[in-house]
Amino acid sequence: MGVIAAGEAAPDFTLRDQDGEEVSLSDYRGRRVLFVFYPFDFSSVCSDQLTVYQEVKPELEEKGVELVGISVDHIHAHKAFREKLGIDTTLLADFEPKGAVAKAYGSYFEPAGMANRTLVLVDADGRVEWSYESPSPGEAPGANLIFDALA
């Protein structure tokens, strides 16, 4: 099964962020949010991807889009990863039950036990507006693809 398609209702969830605060999909109702599913904190490609996205976060926010990362890592790993990268992007821990949200969004890669590298843009009404799955987990989508989707 591939990543959830545009037009589908985004499955609700509640996860904890890097500070241990609970975050639910419904918290974003009335706003657009881009979920960045990625394999692992501290891996090189994920580091590059989140670093570049951080640089264009102001432009995304100008378009009314909030940026949120999701991986199967624990909140403590997320906190350290954010500090290492110098980013302030919210990172959600899809840790227990492992990968449950990634699975609900068609973004789980069973053979490696990790979130697949996908992007899911959810509109203000909680519906998937756009989604993208990388040709391979080792390939990070450029930020240009996000702006193409928003254009």
Add this chain to the structure above:
Amino acid sequence: MPDLTSASVPPVGADDHARGEGETVIVYADLACPHCAAAWPEIAARPATTVFRHFPLAARRPRSPALHAAAEAAGLQGRFFEMVDSLYADRGRVDDPHLWERVELLGLDLERFEADRRSPEVAARIRRDFDSAVRAGVIATPAIFT
């Protein structure tokens, strides 16, 4: 607000930073990136026209914007690549006093360098390169286009 939708890497223009002769190699690099520093001697030694474009990742490498501005300011006095070579060759010495030492070694006008590296024109010039890299889908440095 910049347009960050997909676009090809812009062709080499008159105000690009280019050095050497032969086939054109466009390099998007971060002056505080260790991978770029490691790759730079090999890139610079190629028998090619090397075009350097700015791709500073400020959050991850807080000193990046200052180093790119320093290179751009040196470029305004005709010493762009000399500053780039120097920054990559000695990554441990990149604070302001170290930049001033480089300015003296390269025979640049320090007062002008200090004004230029803080100017909005220099910031805009760097941002122009950065945006073109984003539009081309660059996600890691160095990113090389031939």
